Amino acid sequence: MIYADYNSTAPLLPSVKEYLKTRLDTPFFANPNSLHTRGRQVKEILENSRRYCAKFLDADSYQIFYTSGATESLNWAIHSLLSASKNKIVISSNQEHPAVSKLLNILYLTGDIDLHLIPTLPSGEIDSIQTLDLINNLGNKIAFVTCLMASNETGVIHSLDKIIDLCNTKDIPILSDSTQLIGKVPFSFKSSKLSMAVVSGHKLGALPGCGILLVKNPKLLSPLIVGGEQEQGVRAGTENYLGIESLSIALNEIPTHINLYKDVQKLKNIFEQQLQSIFSNLIILGEQATRLPNTSYISFPQIHSQALQIELESENIFVTTSSACADNEPHTSISVSAMGLDDQIGRGAIRLSFGPNTSQQDFDYIVEKLEYAVNRLQRLKSR
Numbered sequence: 001m002i003y004a005d006y007n008s009t010a011p012l013l014p015s016v017k018e019y020l021k022t023r024l025d026t027p028f029f030a031n032p033n034s035l036h037t038r039g040r041q042v043k044e045i046l047e048n049s050r051r052y053c054a055k056f057l058d059a060d061s062y063q064i065f066y067t068s069g070a071t072e073s074l075n076w077a078i079h080s081l082l083s084a085s086k087n088k089i090v091i092s093s094n095q096e097h098p099a100v101s102k103l104l105n106i107l108y109l110t111g112d113i114d115l116h117l118i119p120t121l122p123s124g125e126i127d128s129i130q131t132l133d134l135i136n137n138l139g140n141k142i143a144f145v146t147c148l149m150a151s152n153e154t155g156v157i158h159s160l161d162k163i164i165d166l167c168n169t170k171d172i173p174i175l176s177d178s179t180q181l182i183g184k185v186p187f188s189f190k191s192s193k194l195s196m197a198v199v200s201g202h203k204l205g206a207l208p209g210c211g212i213l214l215v216k217n218p219k220l221l222s223p224l225i226v227g228g229e230q231e232q233g234v235r236a237g238t239e240n241y242l243g244i245e246s247l248s249i250a251l252n253e254i255p256t257h258i259n260l261y262k263d264v265q266k267l268k269n270i271f272e273q274q275l276q277s278i279f280s281n282l283i284i285l286g287e288q289a290t291r292l293p294n295t296s297y298i299s300f301p302q303i304h305s306q307a308l309q310i311e312l313e314s315e316n317i318f319v320t321t322s323s324a325c326a327d328n329e330p331h332t333s334i335s336v337s338a339m340g341l342d343d344q345i346g347r348g349a350i351r352l353s354f355g356p357n358t359s360q361q362d363f364d365y366i367v368e369k370l371e372y373a374v375n376r377l378q379r380l381k382s383r
């Protein structure tokens, strides 16, 4: 079986599995907010995990806020940044994950924000020159700027440094959806100079249902989920401590994975070249841009991607057609439309996202099965 859908969810890491097996046999199951000994023991593990998470993300412990995943972190960040500002203008890229774009759209429709969308260049990168102009022109009327670090579909990594620097100079908060980037290439919250960034546990091989909102200045946060006094009083609800512990184990593996991904990147480049030599009409989305080492978003314009996905699955290869969240939606991918490409390209696109241990044999097997499947579908179509 070849699992090539890491950008949707990474399988549980062996180290996380081992940890959980041992952990389940401990007596440390109690509410971390209870004052008795058991509660305090769980609280101690929780706070140790926070220190680990802070270390691996290069942040301070007080900047780590546990959540249920990237969607909650992003929603929370957006609500907080709006509450903290007297301004209504929000600048966002036009290729955000729905966790950002749907919320911004709702806020726009209810009249809570004035939304300015940053266009995407045909290369798949955001138009940073237009963004800088927009920030310079709108300056002190902006509530915040948001732009994803790396696309979950194309894997394109956006160069945000100048935008972040300008925002910092003008004292405009800047949020970035860092879900896909963290764990695949080096990331330091401190050096990023971002106001807020996010982590999703299940993208890193931890348990699903846990994540982090990284916040430079926690004073900017206001609660989205209210109730108890957890997480410095701004995120209520008993902490998912097993998830959080698994996340700190997974974050510990990042340096090893980043090294492994360097080899995956080399294998992926050869894989893409092989496909280009087999299929003259193949389109690699974001080909000219810097991309995540593990992501290939490829389109066979004459072919229906879902048919191809099914063909590959019959050979035990698991891929998606865009992102897992959009797999069942009628329209084609967010990046294809943001890049201004023909919908036919979106309809023929499959995304392969590899893991740190994807091997040469795996790539060879995919090439073989892809060649067979695409030729078969082309023949069926021309009948």
Ligand code: PLP
Residues within 6 Å of the ligand: 007, 008, 068, 069, 070, 071, 072, 097, 099, 148, 150, 151, 152, 177, 179, 180, 199, 200, 201, 202, 211, 323, 324, 325
């Ligand atoms: N942002 C990006 C770029 C993603 O790829 C995803 C997951 O697909 C999310 C946000 C949402 O993450 P989660 O499943 O942790 O809520």
